[in-house]
Amino acid sequence: MAEKIPSWPKVTIRLYDDHNAEVKIAGRSHPVNHHDPRQAAIALVSERAGQLGRPMKATAVESDGASWPLIIHPDGRVEAVETDSRGRPRSSGGGGGGGGGNGKKPIWPIILAFVLAGVLIFGTILYVTVLSKLGDGTPTTTESPKLPSLPEPSVGPDQFAARPAPLGWSSKADWTVDIAADSVPAVSPDGTEVAVLTPDQKIAVFDANGKVLWQDKVPKGAESPVYTTVDSKTVVAVATQDTLYYWAGDGAQATEIELPDSSTVQFFGTSPLIQLSSDAGASVVSGGQLKAVPDQKRQSTILLAEGDKALMARYRGPLFWSQPGKDLQEVDLKPPRGLKDVDHVVAASPGRALVLWKTKDPDVVVPAVHSTATGAGVAICPAVDLDQVQSWQWVPDTARGVAAWGECLINFTSNSTVRRPGFQPLSITGTTIYGTISSNLVAITPGAARTLAPGTARPWGLAGSHAIVVQDSVVYALDKP
Numbered sequence: 001m002a003e004k005i006p007s008w009p010k011v012t013i014r015l016y017d018d019h020n021a022e023v024k025i026a027g028r029s030h031p032v033n034h035h036d037p038r039q040a041a042i043a044l045v046s047e048r049a050g051q052l053g054r055p056m057k058a059t060a061v062e063s064d065g066a067s068w069p070l071i072i073h074p075d076g077r078v079e080a081v082e083t084d085s086r087g088r089p090r091s092s093g094g095g096g097g098g099g100g101g102n103g104k105k106p107i108w109p110i111i112l113a114f115v116l117a118g119v120l121i122f123g124t125i126l127y128v129t130v131l132s133k134l135g136d137g138t139p140t141t142t143e144s145p146k147l148p149s150l151p152e153p154s155v156g157p158d159q160f161a162a163r164p165a166p167l168g169w170s171s172k173a174d175w176t177v178d179i180a181a182d183s184v185p186a187v188s189p190d191g192t193e194v195a196v197l198t199p200d201q202k203i204a205v206f207d208a209n210g211k212v213l214w215q216d217k218v219p220k221g222a223e224s225p226v227y228t229t230v231d232s233k234t235v236v237a238v239a240t241q242d243t244l245y246y247w248a249g250d251g252a253q254a255t256e257i258e259l260p261d262s263s264t265v266q267f268f269g270t271s272p273l274i275q276l277s278s279d280a281g282a283s284v285v286s287g288g289q290l291k292a293v294p295d296q297k298r299q300s301t302i303l304l305a306e307g308d309k310a311l312m313a314r315y316r317g318p319l320f321w322s323q324p325g326k327d328l329q330e331v332d333l334k335p336p337r338g339l340k341d342v343d344h345v346v347a348a349s350p351g352r353a354l355v356l357w358k359t360k361d362p363d364v365v366v367p368a369v370h371s372t373a374t375g376a377g378v379a380i381c382p383a384v385d386l387d388q389v390q391s392w393q394w395v396p397d398t399a400r401g402v403a404a405w406g407e408c409l410i411n412f413t414s415n416s417t418v419r420r421p422g423f424q425p426l427s428i429t430g431t432t433i434y435g436t437i438s439s440n441l442v443a444i445t446p447g448a449a450r451t452l453a454p455g456t457a458r459p460w461g462l463a464g465s466h467a468i469v470v471q472d473s474v475v476y477a478l479d480k481p
Contacts (some may be wrong), residue, residue, distance in 0.1 A: 009055075026256045051105050147253055152216070158176045160457070176476050179199070188236075194475070208466060216247065231286060266419075301315075313353065319333065319345070379417055382419045392406025395426070395433070402433065434458045
């Protein structure tokens with residue numbers, strides 16, 4: 001049975017004395033102070049197993065350094081996995097008393113036998129004395145574990161005076177909050193929430209008016225929060241070197257996924273994609289687990305994830321969608337009128353693939369944006385020198401209404417493009433595209449372009465009726481004039 005249970009997240013139960021222990025789950029420490037620390041530690045791990053919906057492997061370490069592999073089930077059942085004289089695992093249910101290969105009688109299986117027996121006796125007494133008298137009633141549901149109550153960060157109004165406010169916004173901030181150095185805020189796609197890392201190593205999520213919705217502790221070295229999608233639900237995620245954490249909101253605890261060594265998490269698509277080291281492939285997140293991206297085509301690159309699907313492409317096409325348990329889906333790129341050969345696939349973002357098409361002139365290409373679902377062209381930019389387009393940056397908006405691909409400005413609503421020579425896009429807020437022309441900061445809206453004062457702030461997003469900007473590790477929620 002032990003061989004069929006994933007080894008992640010890594011769980012270690014370390015007993016210090018008769019009252020103190022520590023449970024580490026995916027590198028996250030949970031101190032235990034209890035009259036029976038073994039029992040309390042088992043309860044904590046079984047609770048997490050219930051969140052994952054499967055048993056979990058754990059290593060129990062005694063104060064003298066002796067260790068015992070265990071299997072802990074969501075219902076509290078525990079198995080001690082002993083080893084024979086040749087080091088092979090041997091599972092003993094609930095609490096057999098046999099020793100390991102060195103002949104030493106392990107303490108954990110004995111303790112667990114008493115714990116399990118106590119649970120069974122207590123359950124029997126409870127049923128006889130209480131539950132049997134209740135008759136058939138409506139089943140009750142078990143409430144999911146909630147986040148701890150933590151001190152709230154200081155939030156209050158202020159003036160944004162360090163530099164000019166964004167176009168269309170005042171310098172008055174309805175609310176502000178300090179954030180961790182070298183971190184940036186995240187605004188939810190629907191503009192109702194703002195997530196930040198606080199200086200005291202917490203993630204805090206606010207509504208658009210600055211009210212704290214929930215908080216949780218995060219490990220040292222956690223990266224800035226990101227809103228993404230897991231199992232068709234919007235979540236806020238934080239990655240560390242060895243763990244991906246994501247919260248579904250409403251006070252529910254984080255789901256923790258242990259990351260393979262030397263892997264990285266990227267959020268180019270609507271969902272996280274875990275890129276493994278070298279040529280080891282990639283994984284998507286589904287049901288609280290990492291699932292390997294299957295059937296990767298030779299000489300293809302995995303570009304992004306949308307749900308449990310991954311988009312990949314060969315250098316000259318086509319595109320492929322890979323999904324666990326399903327056949328690989330090929331998407332042919334449909335050429336713009338008068339063209340037929342792909343120069344190469346450049347990149348992708350949610351719903352869009354960037355492709356350069358060859359022309360009769362080998363030094364000139366046509367940049368085109370294609371649907372990743374059908375392969376059809378959704379925006380065709382004017383022809384440009386190949387050397388020039390190599391430095392163009394792709395900046396889409398989250399609503400997929402407008403985008404800038406270097407000098408090519410795109411309105412997907414009207415299916416129109418316009419080229420602004422020398423323009424270098426930086427960011428998009430709503431339908432306003434920020435960028436530079438000859439080192440001057442400009443804001444381009446449909447049908448108009450305006451030069452901005454040097455140093456003008458650019459919003460990270462819009463939350464309700466506020467523009468979210470950052471200055472010196474402080475988030476400002478700016479009001480309308």
